[in-house]
Amino acid sequence: MDSITAHQIAQEIDLIVDSAANTTLDLRYDLALEANVNGPYQLMLFAKKCKNLKLLIHYSTAYVNGEREGLIYEKPFTMGESITKEKVTSHSPSTKFPSLNAASELDFVSKLKNAIKNNGFEQIVKDLGSERAKLFGWQNTYSFTKAIGEMVIDNMREDIPIVIVRPSTITTSYQEPFPGWIQGFRVIDPTIIFYGKGELPGVLANPNLPIDVVPVDMVVNATMAAIAKHGHLKIPELNVYHVASASVNPLLVSQLFDYCYEFFQSVPYVNSKGDQVRVKNMKYFDNISNFSNYIFEQLLKQHDEVRDLTEVEHSKMQTRFKRKLEYLENFSKMYEPYGFYNGRYSIFSSSL
Template sequence: MGILSISHSTNLLSKIIKIPQNNDWYIPTRRKTRTNVVVFSHQGGGGNVIKSSNLSSVLTERSSSLVSSDHAATTLMDAGNLVLSQNGKNQTDIVVKDIVPYGGPTTTTTLIGLDDGIGIVKFLRGKKFFVTGSTGFLAKVLIEKILRTEPDVGKMYLLIKAKNKQAAMERLQNEIINTELFRCLRQIHGKSYQAFMLSKLVPIVGDICETNLGLDEELYDIIADEVDVIVNSAANTTFDERYDTAININTRGPCRLMAIAKKCKKLKLFLHVSTAYVNGQRQGRIMERPFSIGDCIAREKLIPGVPPKYLPTLDIENEINMILKNKGNIEDNLLAQKMKEMGLERARRYGWQDTYVFTKAMGEMMIDKLREDIPVVVIRPSVIESTLNEPFPGWMEGNRMMDPIVLCYGKGQLTGFLVDPNGVLDVVPADMVVNATLAAMAKHGTTQKRDINVYQIASSVVNPLVFQDLTRLLYEHYTSSPCIDSKGNPIQVPIMKLFSSSEEFSGHLWRDAIQKTGLTAMASSNGKMSQKIENICRKSVEQAKYLAKIYEPYTFYGGRFVINLFSYSSITEGNLDATGKVVVM
């Protein structure tokens, strides 16, 4: 999914993520039962697993099931106890040991082991990686964590789009090695930092959109002979991207990469980074399950009064052929807009919100179709935002997803938005996504079972952030830490108004624009200037309305992503020790 940056303020981030501030917030302990289950009971006041004071009731009302899994366990909440019971699947049992209360920075470091540890460091040692999308936000956090966790990892071949080797090396230096994200590694290695990084990171000139990824024969053979793990993090994340562009990267790209995976002699795992929102317009509790070729969410919904035979059937090959046919019949000056419109129309026809998540879902389908006996893990994070802890709090890059709305609000340019006040914004910090990714990588890269496993990394069930709570947090933040205008004065912002209808939101935008520009007063004194300002206001209002329309499927999203116990343990407890066990600091 896209990226959300609320602020680089650790204080605000801790409020949004709802970090426990004392031992009374979430203190699970283990006690024995007669049956083969593990029961955790809350030791603080009230007997609930999650303390919900000062938070929306949605937190408790929508969390009747905290975590569940198609892989390991189904979770039931009953009278203050969290009971984990087997679901009958033939998967490795996951037993969580020695869970201790969060005690702040003075607490003695304690281990949370998954049996004898996940074995992440052991798995990483000596392994060689091939990473696409390596200069992207999440991939860089993953690369940094791997190098910091296990410096004895093998080489990491990074696919970089560039015209030649020199240009690829420049991008490696400018966009990875010399960035702020890697400052901890820079401090660890000191003067040998550059040498260390260049001994591990190998830029590979290529393009996910080209046959054989644009690799020359020598590089292709090196990848095929040496690589243990393939990580596909390449994606086009623009919601309303041209259909031809999005399908080429998000759907056909994984196909090209899978073709190379089949040539790899030592491959232990194919890990694909997707998004939780590939679940499209599914509603309610959404479980972790892979897509199969031809799956269509519109058919799942079974529209009342419409016989199944009249519902659309998704054929990916037909979609690709339709694009090629239409491109030949559209004039060049209209092509870009027509391709954008086609992407949104096809996505909504089949039950997805937009072109981005639709083409990502089709990419997952193609991976499942082509994988044969290759072990596959699909990581589905929700909205990825800035780091919570590692390598340091608040690191962020780019300006996507909700960023424009948050920034415009802080600058006083947007005082309301189209959103369900009781809806949930599903956000997860980048380092938590990476923790879960490494845990899944080690688990399935070690067992190498010839199957496909899906992990949703999300917060809407276990720790939902309700929009009306978010507006309060943003108001408090910008009140205490306001943006500064061009004259050096702090910008005062009102609490953001939330509108549930497009008509109300549109009316608010016009009233707000007129008030800020003094358009009514100018109308009588200077007609020419008034017309110019009115045109500016109209353009601003239309831009805000378009933004709201694009975001509407997410700001009114009715799905809640259930995550399994394995992912939950990996992302909530943070760091890893030298044996790959999760460490609570």
């Protein structure tokens, strides 16, 4: 916005709700840092100009807790922390592990961009995000950079009252504006749609573990409750709220796909040819090799059902199957950590 508008807004507003982020799990590291780390940094600079500001709400994600396991408390991040550092020092308190610093990560990527001039830059920086995330104890670039963004907010907040809302996997609404509402194609939606189309008859997941989901209207309600509680107090503290289900009302992975099976049996997906797709019970795998073999077998069965193909048509179908298998492998690998996740989010607020 222009400086005049920004100045006027800064004089008038008393509440900021920050829901801006890039949620692509494997986004290029430089782009993820720009959106999820530099974005909060710029917003905090603006917030400090807002003389009447009573509260800043920041949407994060429960998955900023990375590879933590067991019952996970609503604990804010401070600059220098990392999941790996927690694990290392808990076993050997005297062991040194590098601190995680937002400025260092931004500077590191900036220097890398200047050093790499070839066409492979985009893939190198994309891979770098995953490597840095796993080094410090996160599953992917998204959750990693969102955690760094939380650190930036805590580091800059001074006397600004902050509430960080951490939803788990957001799904369709429970009641408002009407049951089943959602906008866009969200995190868990592609898996369900692929299953309904008969393209994903297996998943990399433990069927006996909970999958943490929460309706979008419950996330909104929790946010409004947090605003009501903290908005008038103007206490210069940082409060964290998990908005999640697994610790109080768990839904198992197997239950989710049982419900999906029942739904698509009663309301089958209709393909482009007008044929109804009949789904099978979901199969579960604990390694990519067995998963890939099963998916390929199912694709071949689809091929066997197609009669009287010419050699050219046969070749095109084989190529299409290979591309589909590669896509489903990459898609499943991306979500694999959440299919075997052993964390449970507490829902009792803590503050600093």
